[in-house]
Amino acid sequence: MSIPFDRTNFVYFWLTKIIQFLLKLMGQMLRPWKTILNIELGSHKSVFQQIADGIIGEIKKGRLKPGMSLPGSRILAADIGVNRKTVVLAYEELMAEGWLETAYKKGTFVSEKLPKQKERRRQRNEESISSVKNFSFTAFGSGMPASVNSAVPLIVFNDGLPDVKLAPLDELARAYKRIFQQKARWRMLGYANERGEERLRTAISTMLTMDRGLSFGIGQICITRGSQMALYLTAQILIKPGDVVAMETPGYRPAFEAFKHAGASIEAVEIDEQGIRIAELEQLCRKGQLKAVYVTPHHQFPTTVSMKADRRLQLLALSNQYGFAIVEDDYDHDYHFGLRSLLPLASYDQAENVIYISSLSKLIAPAVRVGYVAGPASFIDSLAALRMTIDRQGDPVMENAVAELMEEGIVNKHAKRALGIYRDRRSLMSKYLDQYLKEKADYQLPEGGLAFWLRFKQPVDTIAFSELLLEHGVQVISTERFSFNGKPLNALRLGYAALDEAELERGIQIIASLLP
Structure with missing residues (x-):
């Protein structure tokens, strides 16, 4: 079919x-x-x-x-x-x-539930056009020289850093290893005290008493990751928006920024060969409430001037009379070339209102981030509590290793050895400045610290000059950023400690050759 x-x-x-x-x-x-x-x-x-x-x-x-x-x-x-x-x-x-x-x-x-993806449109030059509104934020800039790839070997005059090649790295490594070989090493891998390891605070307390005439107990010390963190935390605890803070000018720009972003109204006070001018400070006190004064009395940053005894006593008396805090940044106490270092402001009997900040980073190596704040116990309580909001704790292993080096006298031995080497390099620096720059610049031989303050006899735009130097293989920090009252400085801060003899001479020769 x-x-x-x-x-x-x-x-x-x-x-x-x-x-x-x-x-x-x-x-x-x-x-x-x-x-x-x-x-x-x-x-x-x-x-x-x-x-x-x-x-x-x-x-x-x-x-x-x-x-x-x-x-x-x-x-x-x-x-x-x-x-x-x-x-x-x-x-x-x-x-x-x-x-x-x-x-x-x-x-x-x-999935139909996904948000629609906007098609990317391109201009003829292939640049993307976005109609998305971005969030706003506060822009920060370091102001430090950018890293440069140059065929010319770079000679770096930093702002006064130590020579890391001298750091007691072998001793530090051995201390680190011993800590990890301890039976109870697991205790260091959990949360620790936000004030820092008690062992390190004890070692620092002993050092401050023996070497700097300070009497801070371990409850009055908080360890931080370097002195910059210590300064930031201090500014946040001390300052309310609108508070007046006096600062040395020229001065330390990171300190200026720390107080500024805490809400302070900054008053720049000139310095002279004796240190910060007390008469100007007193005028500020009479005009209104001065909340704090930031100073670097041992070796003023950037000029290297040491604040003399009478000026120190006047500053302390003014603080006690008007009730403002003194934030003392003793950033390189161990590098002083006189018979003995000047004692900190905080060591004086009249130092009722001094907050003391220092660091072991410049003593051992910048990468060893160990700074500290010392002050009244109640102030340190608040500072440690704030520290927990941005950094739960420091590095317990590193802190214990550094404490061991301090206990065994290795840090003190290293400081004495390094001081001798830096004293020789300071002499070489002075020699080459006299040889190549005597007609173009002046300086005072620094009593301490690891930098020279070179003042030019003719006006120099240090921003443009630093860019010119970089083209010739020399890196310096333009010092316009150190001026807080807008006055030109016509000067350079030249850190010498990390340079050998040949680098020092060649660097000064290039600076001299490019100056007008």
Whole structure:
């Protein structure tokens, strides 16, 4: 019995086949998966994770849009050359995370619930145009010289850093190793005291008593990651918006910024060969409430001037009379070339209102971030509590290692050795300044510290001059940033301690040759 020919069914059958073929072909053309998903079989990331991350990337870029169909697991597996189970695992992961969704007997799709990705538009110059509004923030700049790749060997006159090649690294490494070999070493891997390790605070308390005439107990000391953190925390605890803070000018720019961002109104007070001018301070006190004075009395930054005894007594008396705090930054106490170092302001009997800040970073090495604040116990309580909000604690292992070096006298021995070397380099620096720059600049031989303050006889824009020097292989810090009252300084602070004899001479020669 013959079956009658049904033209309608015949045409419908083949049209369906052709449409299915064309849809499959278009799908392959629209989804070049081999190029979209780059699979690295040797990668540390599993293949299913690479597939999932690749699809997420395409969704974020907007090439896979909400509702768009994805190829079946068999097709995608064949396209990229992996096992089908791997693709299934990737799809399941993406569905669990909400990137994909599935419809019964229809397939897998990009989720419709995702936020629409804005298409990227490009100008003719290929620069992206974004209509997204970005959040605002406070911009900060370090003001320090940028690192430079130069064919000329760079001679760096820093702001007075020590020579890290002299650091007692072997002794520090051995102390570090011994700490990790202790049976109870696990105790140092948990949370520790936010004030710092008691062992280190005890060692610092002993050093301050024996060497600097200070009597701070361990409850009056808080360890920080360098003196800059100590200064920042002090400013935040001490200052309320609108409080008046007097600062030396020229002075230490990071201190200026710390007080400024704490909300202080800064009053710049000139210095002379004796230190900060007390008469100007007294005028500020009479005009209104002065909250604090920031000073570097041992070796003033940047001029290296040491504040003399009578000026110190006047400053302390003024503080007690008007009730303002003195923030004493004793950043390089150990490097003094006289018969003995001047004792800190905080050691005087009249020092009722002194907050003392110092550091071991310049003594050992800048990378050893150990600073500290010493002051009234209640003040240190507040400072330690604030410290927890930005830095839960310091480095207990490093702090214990440094404490061990202090207890064994290694730090003191290193300081004496380094001081002798720096004394010789100071003499060489003075020699070359006299030899090459006597006609163009003046200086006073610093009583201590690791830098010279060179004053030019003719006006010099140190910003432009520092850029010119850099082109000739010498890096200096432009000193315009040290002036807080807008007056030109016509000077450079040249740190010499990290340079050898040849570098010192060559550096001074280049400076001399480029000065007008």
